[in-house]
Amino acid sequence: xxxxxxxxxxxxxxxxxxxxxxxxxxxxxxxxxxxxxxxxxxxxxxxxxxxxxxxxxxxxxxxxxxxxxxxxxxxxxxxxxxxxxxxxxxxxxxxxxxxxxxxxxxxxxxxxxxxxxxxxxxxxxxxxxxxxxxxxxxxxxxxxxxxxxxxxxxxxxxxxxxxxxxxxxxxxxxxxxxxxxxxxxxxxxxxxxxxxxxxxxxxxxxxxxxxxxxxxxxxxxxxxxxxxxxxxxxxxxxxxxxxxxxxxxxxxxxxxxxxxxxxxxxxxxxxxxxxxxxxxxxxxxxxxxxxxxxxxxxxxxxxxxxxxxxxxxxxxxxxxxxxxxxxxxxxxxxxxxxxxxxxxxxxxxxxxxxxxxxxxxxxxxxxxxxxxxxxxxxxxxxxxxxxxxxxxxxxxxxxxxx
Numbered sequence: 001x002x003x004x005x006x007x008x009x010x011x012x013x014x015x016x017x018x019x020x021x022x023x024x025x026x027x028x029x030x031x032x033x034x035x036x037x038x039x040x041x042x043x044x045x046x047x048x049x050x051x052x053x054x055x056x057x058x059x060x061x062x063x064x065x066x067x068x069x070x071x072x073x074x075x076x077x078x079x080x081x082x083x084x085x086x087x088x089x090x091x092x093x094x095x096x097x098x099x100x101x102x103x104x105x106x107x108x109x110x111x112x113x114x115x116x117x118x119x120x121x122x123x124x125x126x127x128x129x130x131x132x133x134x135x136x137x138x139x140x141x142x143x144x145x146x147x148x149x150x151x152x153x154x155x156x157x158x159x160x161x162x163x164x165x166x167x168x169x170x171x172x173x174x175x176x177x178x179x180x181x182x183x184x185x186x187x188x189x190x191x192x193x194x195x196x197x198x199x200x201x202x203x204x205x206x207x208x209x210x211x212x213x214x215x216x217x218x219x220x221x222x223x224x225x226x227x228x229x230x231x232x233x234x235x236x237x238x239x240x241x242x243x244x245x246x247x248x249x250x251x252x253x254x255x256x257x258x259x260x261x262x263x264x265x266x267x268x269x270x271x272x273x274x275x276x277x278x279x280x281x282x283x284x285x286x287x288x289x290x291x292x293x294x295x296x297x298x299x300x301x302x303x304x305x306x307x308x309x310x311x312x313x314x315x316x317x318x319x320x321x322x323x324x325x326x327x328x329x330x331x332x333x334x335x336x337x338x339x340x341x342x343x344x345x346x347x348x349x350x351x352x353x354x355x356x357x358x359x360x361x362x363x364x365x366x367x368x369x370x371x372x373x374x375x376x377x378x379x380x381x382x383x384x385x386x387x388x389x390x391x392x393x394x395x396x397x398x399x400x401x402x
Contacts, residue, residue: 010130016187017126018145020085023180024118026149026256027156028088028111029057031173034157034235034249035095035166042166043099050233051355055348056105058228060112062344068120069337074128074191077121084117085184089177096170119146120336125191127325140267143318147259147310152176154253213335215385219279220320220339222378224346225371226286227313229354229364230255234306237364241297251306258310263318265311275323276386279316283379286312290372294365 032054039045064084071077087110094107126142153173160172230237234255235248244251270278289308292301321336328335354367 012187013126013129013189014141016184017122017142018148019180019187020081020118020122020184021143021145022149022152023177023184024084024088024114024122025146026151026153027173027177027180028092028118029061029115030146030150030231031092031153031157032057032095032108032111033231033233034154034252035169036233037235037239037248038157038161038166038169047355047359049101049355051351051353051358053101053104053108054228054351054355057108057112057115058344058347058351060109061116062112062341062348063109064113064116065120065337065340065344068116068124069334069341071121072334074125077125078188078191081117081121081125081188082185084114084121085181087111088114088118089174089181092170092177093174096167096174116340120340122188123321124325124336125188127322128191129189131325140263140265140318140322143263143314143321144260146314146317147256147262150256150259150310151253152256154249154256158249209388212385212388213338215381215388216320217339217342219283219378219381219385221342221346222374222381223283223313223316223320224343225350226283226290226375226378227316227343228347228350229367229371230290230305230309231313233351233354233358233364234309237293237368238302240363241293241302243297244299244302247299247302251302254303254306255310258307259314262311262315266315266319267322270319270322275319276382279319280379280382280386282312282315282319283375283382286316287372287375287379290368290375294368 036045036050040050067080068077071080091107091111091114094103094110097103123142156172156176157169160169164172235252238244238248238251239246266278266282269281273281285308289305289312292305292308295301320339324335324339350367350371354364357367358364
């Protein structure tokens with residue numbers, strides 16, 4: 001594929017990133033969530049295997065993050081990003097090729113690599129482009145692609161499921177993914193075009209002190225656990241409620257609907273409150289959403305939980321990665337990758353342990369309560385960062401604010 005010679009508008013660049021996230025996150029990664037009940041009904045897959053496959057996906061994602069953390073060359077990042085777009089389509093196709101746990105595991109692992117390319121490399125490249133062209137360094141619009149991806153994935157699964165079996169549903173997802181490669185590829189210019197980062201971009205604010213980053217790392221690990229249980233098992237958790245059988249896909253759709261505007265809205269809130277205080281609000285709301293299904297099996301509780309999860313999980317990712325881009329403009333991808341390593345470890349351990357426990361106990365309630373406690377610990381880390389940032393002479397000057 002070729003890209004036009006003229007410099008694109010910032011909206012065309014953002015649209016390319018949105019399409020990339022719909023493909024690499026919404027289809028290659030998140031479409032697995034609404035497909036779990038389909039695979040269970042038509043292939044006999046159990047909760048344990050569902051958890052292990054999710055774990056393999058997150059292991060692939062973590063492997064990709066480790067690779068990203070070692071990259072410095074923008075042109076190499078660009079090439080790997082585009083390879084990730086193609087890999088997302090191939091790995092989705094692999095899921096339709098047979099009922100083999102090994103094949104599915106390989107697909108989920110490689111899909112995780114493509115997700116790392118789409119999220120980490122794509123976000124870093126787009127943020128770099130925005131900064132170099134003097135646009136506001138906010139990724140809220142870009143990250144709306146994750147919510148759109150969830151919506152697109154579940155709609156394709158539901159629509160294809162009316163006439164196709166599980167293999168046909170994966171093939172339908174593959175076809176949609178192949179179409180998304182085109183705008184995702186063409187819309188983002190190569191990073192060696194346009195003006196380089198100037199001193200005004202790099203010296204806007206000093207980098208935070210090391211302890212600030214370590215506390216953010218701890219909070220983000222906790223957020224990884226908070227995210228992964230719902231992201232993997234929302235459909236199953238809903239279907240286990242006697243009054244909500246058949247509603248799982250629609251709860252996952254609500255997650256996506258809430259996630260579409262969430263990063264943009266959180267950006268607006270952060271302009272007024274600062275990133276850290278906004279993150280604290282997002283953590284608190286997510287804790288409420290995590291606990292609602294434990295204490296109520298009603299439709300209202302399930303809907304509120306889905307909406308709160310969709311509105312907060314992507315907001316947390318968007319706020320953290322945008323804050324990293326603002327505080328570390330010279331090397332955002334490396335800091336993003338470092339933070340995502342801990343997030344990725346949580347994503348590997350979380351679904352595997354929750355799936356095994358759910359198969360033994362028949363419920364996800366225990367896992368949800370543990371995750372809520374971990375999110376509370378993350379909230380404590382964020383509060384400690386706020387206290388440190390407010391001290392005179394702290395290294396980041398005022399790291400709690402954009």
